[in-house]
Amino acid sequence: MSDKTVHRVTTRSLLRNNIRNYTMFLMLALIMIVFAFLTNGVNLNSRNFTNIFIQNSYVLLLAVGMVQVMILGCIDLSVGSVCAFVGAISAMVYNTGAGMFTAVLVAVLIGVAIGAFQGFWVAYMKMPAFIVTLAGMLLFRGLTYIITNVTPVGLKDDGYKQLASGMANIPGLQVGNLYPTALILGIILFVAYAVLEVVSRKRKIRNGFDVAPAGLFLLKLVLIGILVFGLSERFATYRGLPRVVILLGIVVFIFNFMMKNTVLGRYIYAVGGNARSAKLSGINSELVTFTVFCIMGCLSGLAGVVFTGYMNSALPQAGNMFEMDAIASCYIGGVSASGGIGTIIGVIVGGLVMAAINNGMSLMNIGSDWQYVVKALILLFAVFYDVYSRRKSGLG
Numbered sequence: 377m378s379d380k381t382v383h384r385v386t387t388r389s390l391l392r393n394n395i396r397n398y399t400m401f402l403m404l405a406l407i408m409i410v411f412a413f414l415t416n417g418v419n420l421n422s423r424n425f426t427n428i429f430i431q432n433s434y435v436l437l438l439a440v441g442m443v444q445v446m447i448l449g450c451i452d453l454s455v456g457s458v459c460a461f462v463g464a465i466s467a468m469v470y471n472t473g474a475g476m477f478t479a480v481l482v483a484v485l486i487g488v489a490i491g492a493f494q495g496f497w498v499a500y501m502k503m504p505a506f507i508v509t510l511a512g513m514l515l516f517r518g519l520t521y522i523i524t525n526v527t528p529v530g531l532k533d534d535g536y537k538q539l540a541s542g543m544a545n546i547p548g549l550q551v552g553n554l555y556p557t558a559l560i561l562g563i564i565l566f567v568a569y570a571v572l573e574v575v576s577r578k579r580k581i582r583n584g585f586d587v588a589p590a591g592l593f594l595l596k597l598v599l600i601g602i603l604v605f606g607l608s609e610r611f612a613t614y615r616g617l618p619r620v621v622i623l624l625g626i627v628v629f630i631f632n633f634m635m636k637n638t639v640l641g642r643y644i645y646a647v648g649g650n651a652r653s654a655k656l657s658g659i660n661s662e663l664v665t666f667t668v669f670c671i672m673g674c675l676s677g678l679a680g681v682v683f684t685g686y687m688n689s690a691l692p693q694a695g696n697m698f699e700m701d702a703i704a705s706c707y708i709g710g711v712s713a714s715g716g717i718g719t720i721i722g723v724i725v726g727g728l729v730m731a732a733i734n735n736g737m738s739l740m741n742i743g744s745d746w747q748y749v750v751k752a753l754i755l756l757f758a759v760f761y762d763v764y765s766r767r768k769s770g771l772g
Contacts, residue, residue: 411736422614441675449715450505454512456695463680467690491673529690540685555616562608649716
C-alpha cells in the first residue's frame with residue numbers, strides 16, 4: 377500500500393472518529409454567520425464578542441467541571457445553588473476588608489468542601505448522584521436564603537467586580553483605540569500550542585502511533601491560528617483583554633491537560649466507560665468519583681465568585697438554571713449521555729454555541745420565552761444525535 381493510500385485512509389478515519397468535534401465547530405461558525413446576516417453584523421463587533429465571554433464565563437467554568445462529572449456517568453444538579461451560597465459568603469468576607477485574594481480562597485475552599493460532602497455520599501455511600509445533588513440543590517438554596525435573609529449582599533467597592541468584567545492590559549501599552557496586550561498574548565498562546573502539537577506529533581511518530589497526514593495537521597494549525605488571532609483582534613479593539621477570559625483560559629488549560637495527559641484523566645474515562653472493568657483492573661473508582669466531585673465544587677465556588685463580581689452583588693436567587701446551562705453545554709459539546717465520552721474543548725464550544733444563540737436572539741429582540749424553546753430543541757437534538765450515533769456504531 378502506498379503512502380498516499382495510507383494518508384487517505386488515515387484522513388477518512390480521523391474525520392470519522394472526530395466527527396462530533398468537527399460538527400460543533402462548524403455549528404458555532406454557522407450560527408455566527410446566520411446571526412451576522414440577521415443582525416446586520418452587530419453580533420460580530422468587538423464589543424459584542426467581549427460581552428459574550430464576560431456574560432457566559434461562569435457557565436463555561438461550570439461546564440469544565442460538569443463534563444468530568446458526566447464522563448463518570450453522573451450529574452450535578454446543585455451547582456447553581458452552590459454558586460449562590462458561595463457567592464454570598466465570599467461577598468460577606470470581602471466586605472470585612474479581607475481583600476479579594478482571601479475572598480476567592482474562601483470561596484474555593486468552601487466549594488471543595490461542598491464537593492467533598494456530596495462526593496462522599498455518591499462515591500462511598502453508593503447513593504445516586506441525581507438524588508444527592510438534588511438534595512444539595514435544595515439544601516444550599518435554603519442556606520443561601522438563611523444567611524442573606526433573602527436580601528442582596530452589596531459589595532463595599534468595585535474591586536470585586538474587576539475579576540468578572542475588568543481588563544488585564546499592560547499599563548501604558550495602547551495605540552489609539554487598540555490594546556495590543558490581547559494580540560501579544562494571542563501570539564504567545566498560539567506559538568506555545570503549535571510547539572506542543574509538533575512535539576506531540578513527533579513523539580507519536582517515534583513510538584509508532586498513527587498520526588494525521590502532514591497536510592491535514594498543517595491545516596489544523598492554520599485554522600486554530602486564525603481562530604486565536606481573530607478572537608485576540610476582537611478583544612484588542614474593544615477595551616482589551618478581559619480578566620475573566622484569562623481565568624477561564626487557565627482553567628481550561630489545566631483541566632484539558634489533566635484529562636489528556638495524566639493518570640487521573642485516564643482513570644476518569646475508564647470509570648465512566650465501564651466502572652466494573654475499571655475496578656477489576658485496580659482503579660480506585662470511589663476515590664476517582666470523590667475527586668471529581670471535589671473539582672466540581674471548586675469550580676462552582678469560582679463560578680460563584682465570578683457571577684457575584686459580574687452582578688456587583690450577591691443575589692439570593694443567583695444561580696437559577698446554571699446547572700441546566702452547564703449540562704446543556706456538555707451535551708451539545710459532545711458528551712455522551714451514557715458517560716465515558718467527552719472533552720473539555722468540546723464543552724467550551726458547546727457553551728459558546730448556546731451563548732451565541734442567546735446573544736443573537738437577544739440582539740434580534742426575541743423574548744426569553746422563545747429562547748427557552750430554542751434551547752430545549754437544541755438540547756433534545758444533541759442527545760438524539762448522541763443516541764443515534766452510538767446505535768449506528770453498535771455501542772448502544
